Amino acid sequence: MSVEDPERNDLLRIPTGIPGLDEMIETGFPFPSVVLVSGTAGTGKTTFALRFLCEGAGRGEQGLYFTTLSEPTHWMLRFSSQFDFMRPEYFDDHIVYEDLGAHLRNGDPDGLLEAIESRIAEVVPQRIVIDPITVVGDMFREGYRQFLFDLTNRLKNWNATTVLTGEVRPGEVYPPEVSYAVDGIILLHLMEEHGARRKYLEVLKMRGTNHLTGRHSIDISRQEGIVVLKARF
Ligand SMILES: Nc1ncnc2c1ncn2[C@@H]1O[C@H](COP(=O)(O)OP(=O)(O)OP(=O)(O)O)[C@@H](O)[C@H]1O
Ligand SMILES: [Mg+2]
Numbered sequence: 001m002s003v004e005d006p007e008r009n010d011l012l013r014i015p016t017g018i019p020g021l022d023e024m025i026e027t028g029f030p031f032p033s034v035v036l037v038s039g040t041a042g043t044g045k046t047t048f049a050l051r052f053l054c055e056g057a058g059r060g061e062q063g064l065y066f067t068t069l070s071e072p073t074h075w076m077l078r079f080s081s082q083f084d085f086m087r088p089e090y091f092d093d094h095i096v097y098e099d100l101g102a103h104l105r106n107g108d109p110d111g112l113l114e115a116i117e118s119r120i121a122e123v124v125p126q127r128i129v130i131d132p133i134t135v136v137g138d139m140f141r142e143g144y145r146q147f148l149f150d151l152t153n154r155l156k157n158w159n160a161t162t163v164l165t166g167e168v169r170p171g172e173v174y175p176p177e178v179s180y181a182v183d184g185i186i187l188l189h190l191m192e193e194h195g196a197r198r199k200y201l202e203v204l205k206m207r208g209t210n211h212l213t214g215r216h217s218i219d220i221s222r223q224e225g226i227v228v229l230k231a232r233f
Contacts, residue, residue, distance in 0.1 A: 017055025020228025
């Protein structure tokens with residue numbers, strides 16, 4: 001006789017679209033959830049976030065990309081449109097690009113939170129990115145922890161999966177104040193080995209998911225963006 005546990009409810013998941021990663025995390029990120037993608041400069045955080053949004057756009061889902069860097073859309077597209085998975089026309093409808101720079105300069109955490117939520121309410125996205133969230137910490141030293149707590153709690157109430165990117169200094173693994181609040185943490189590492197710099201991806205935590213552990217080599221290419229190489233599976 002099989003006993004069914006009424007508490008056990010399989011989580012909904014959405015694929016990241018990153019080749020090799022979805023197989024490591026039971027087909028995708030839990031939906032809804034908030035996931036931190038952390039790494040030092042140039043490790044591929046923005047490429048990861050864009051791949052995640054473009055995967056959704058290709059499936060007819062709505063995406064919302066918040067930048068904290070005050071970069072205009074054409075600047076971001078200038079670099080990212082080289083990737084084969086990126087279709088600039090996605091940014092006409094399926095991915096809304098929103099600059100949070102002005103709200104950051106106001107130095108008002110509540111105003112920033114309101115701006116994020118009201119845009120989410122208008123766009124009704126299934127996939128949200130805030131890239132990079134750590135800039136908020138540099139701007140609002142005092143209110144940052146409270147802001148993160150409020151932000152992640154509010155994000156969890158929307159029917160969406162959010163990727164927050166976090167920039168760390170060399171030697172630092174992830175921004176600790178962000179890591180408390182999120183459901184998943186993906187680390188992008190850049191390591192010096194035998195005189196060469198190699199890139200790795202590691203799933204540090206993913207709530208509700210039987211995920212692979214350890215560092216896995218990644219490649220960044222024009223065709224695919226980030227690819228988790230299979231050699232270590
Ligand atoms: N076409 C490409 N082929 C190979 N590697 C590439 C290509 N395009 C980008 N890269 C790699 O990806 C890195 C940039 O990736 P990305 O902008 O996603 O990183 P990031 O972590 O967001 O960086 P930042 O700290 O500037 O925000 C480059 O430094 C380069 O190493
Ligand atoms: Mg970036």
